[in-house]
Amino acid sequence: MKLKLIAISSIVTATVLTATIVNAQFAKPEAAIKYRKAALTVMGTHFARIGAVAKGEVPYNKEEVAKNAAIVSSMSHLPWQGFGPGTEGGDALPSVWSDSAKFTNLSEKLTAATAALNTAAQSGDLDAIKKAVGATGQACKACHDDFKKKG
């Protein structure tokens, strides 16, 4: 019952947060840069905790992984509103704005990958979780390769 509610929670949150993006506003570009870094930091922290389990560095605990995956999935909707027009800078390459269709496509793939990770995490199937962690990590990397400053 609790897990079902978490699944519902994630779907609802996803719907709510995606709709937020369009109307999001920041007073200054610096605020947008700070915001997107912050959202990515929170997402990355909770993803890394699942990654450590997938790598066998931390024992698998279904409840913990499920909680972290729910946070990752919710957070995956937030950073993109911080990459609006006129917010160049930070760790973002200019390609975010010059090739925005590709950037948006990759951000949507990441969001989809985290949703799948959350589904796997709620199911408690460790093999499925490991696969979903790999796919999510690939989605992170695919975007970083083309759109994030190196080093």
Place this chain on the structure above:
Amino acid sequence: MKLKLIAISSIVTATVLTATIVNAQFAKPEAAIKYRKAALTVMGTHFARIGAVAKGEVPYNKEEVAKNAAIVSSMSHLPWQGFGPGTEGGDALPSVWSDSAKFTNLSEKLTAATAALNTAAQSGDLDAIKKAVGATGQACKACHDDFKKKG
């Protein structure tokens, strides 16, 4: 129906995230400091959007306020796991650790205030939202007064 689900979502997320705090771990104090700042930045950004509506600077849009409030309420559970033992520094005063009972109490009051804000936001009662914004702002300030470096 959608709003009911958002309310359920928030309650479930609250339960899930509160339970996360106990077992949260960071490899280094710097990671905990970065994480808590990030979580507070995301929460503060979405709270400020509601604050602007409450102050009359931005027209009231029920859906937008409801979305932001759901994010604020969810985010309000996260920062505290970043204030564990040995993570002194950043904007945090030493009192966070020397008077941790009071800090925890104020963090719980903030979490409760954001839950009430979310309830008001989902109801669409602008007067109730304004009151809840005031109470949430007071909860932020009460903690900052005693536990955050000034300036």
